[in-house]
Amino acid sequence: MKPKKELTFLDSPENQVKVRKYFYIFLCILLIIDFLIPKHGHFSWEFAPEFYAVYGFVACFCLIYISKVLRLLVKRKEDYYD
């Protein structure tokens, strides 16, 4: 095995930082564009600025922490049923 040859774009930390940087820029664009588009939601809160961004972020945090609690309850060894 030649480890040098196997290095791909994502292996170098600089590139990882670069990818993350572009991702954050993309997020900022999404936040700004929110003020510029016509909105046509069914509920009043859909017209609030950045509603979806906040909800997505909070939802995923909740998801992870609820999962952690769930894991405490239901996690068993792999041979539990054997």
Place this chain on the structure above:
Amino acid sequence: MIRALPPAAVFIIGAFLIPFLKGRLKFCYLLALPAVAYLNLLYLPVGQSWKIRFLDYLLVFCRVDRLSLVFGYVFVLVTFIGIVYALQVKDDAQHMAAFCYAGGALGVTFAGDLFSLYLFWEIMALASVFLILAQRTEKARSAAFRYFMWHFFGGVCLLAGIILYVSTRGTIEFAYIGLSDPATYLIFVGFCLNATIFPFHAWLPDAYPRATFTGAVFMSALTTKSAVYILARTFPGAPILIWAGAFMTCFPIFYAVISNDMRRVLSYSLINQIGFMVCGIGIGTQLAINGAVAHAVCHVIYKALLFMSTGAVLHVTGKIRATDLGGLHKTMPFTALCCMIGAASISALPIFSGFISKSMILSAVAEKHQVIVWFMLLFASAGVFHYVGIRVPYFVFFGHDSGIRAQEPPVNMRIAMGIAAFICIFLGVYPAPLYNILPYPVDYEPYTAFHVVGMLQLLMFGALAFIILIRSGNYPAELRAINLDTDWFFRIPGQAFIRFCEHPFKALGRVMDSFILSITAWLRSTPTVSVQIENRVDKFFHGALTALPNLIFNWIRPFKSEINQLSWNLVYILVPFIILLFTLLIISI
């Protein structure tokens, strides 16, 4: 051209010719079968055909309308993709099972009466068991047995419901049923089991990860989506489905986050996606039914794609658990790309197929002003991106480098994945072909600036949460563990019951036996009257009571040994079903 055949017949008759063909001819034949089935679908006359008068009832094997045609097309399409993917598998039994299974699903889709529905329903359930059994491991065998028992239970509920329904309504027509009396509830439970509605969902994450890597592709597409079709046909607008669906979208995602087996993650996400469809059916407006059907079509393709790409990883590395995988994109870039396309589609990213269908369901829910349900579905949309959209590709193809340097899978598997990936993007960019075949006319524009930006915000900020949690070390670690689900309630008590019958219960029988014997021995020393009493006592205790534990033990013992004979037993059940079916068809010609 002579009469078009019932769509199921093409696959089921076709399946039985497979073992007689060899080499290249077999490849061509396997590929031609779905093509023939597709042409046959095109020639099907709209309305009812292949009708048979059976006793006082009218059996209808072909009921063709817009709703059944959509599902017919997508089932044939996914069978084609699945068989391209499975071409290099040298196991005729698997190919036959796959075609019988797809035939059963088509039969269910086009059935116009409850009797033929039940017939195809059971063929589907039985044939699919072989796709698990074909894995030929001990774990797969017991998973297949549990899968079969679940579906057996569902089938019995359905049959009981149908018999009650027919006896009270006097018709076996398979049309709108609606929840009203016990018969309809029994039928509903039978359908719910296949639609994985809580608490009847546990068979899916138990069985699918144990299926063969090709079998899982068919299974992910057929059983649950045919149940979705049936619910859309029989129980549209049932309020219970709204809540059942909303709950189904939410709870599996927690399980998916903490599951280690990647195909189990996909199984939980399958339940979550069915939840969207069930919710849409519960809403029952034209937009909602259209959304549910469109989502089913898109879902069949992207779920098959996800199961194909993870199946490819399983096939070439022999590993499927997140703890064993990582960094595979270096040597399997094409599989990684396909997996990401499937993941983007299931997450409903704009320009991928999930977006054009899921947003219809969300809009339909909003139009009905179901506030809580709407928030639940939105939560599930964000969640699904989190755990399938990011997590599956991340832990398998990126993440920590596992050191595995597996090669890309064989060319036919890559072609199959390529076709599915193409359809995912094609429908996402140009949804008109799909919208045109939906049951109701579509007046819906998914690509408004507000929809696109809202969805992107929802998903991308979910991704931001993922990045923050991963980098801060707060993300739940991958662990070698399993998680309990509702199947616990019969697996553990079931095992305990068998153990109880084997040891303490039998011991109790022996103790009682010797106790009775000692009493009768003591009685024998007294006058003749006592002997008569003793005889009676002995008859009761020795003959009936003490024999009971042995009786029960003997009754359950076959269950344990039957597991090893499962495939033959299934053949014994399946063959009469198919013979019955074709006898009926021949009568009707």
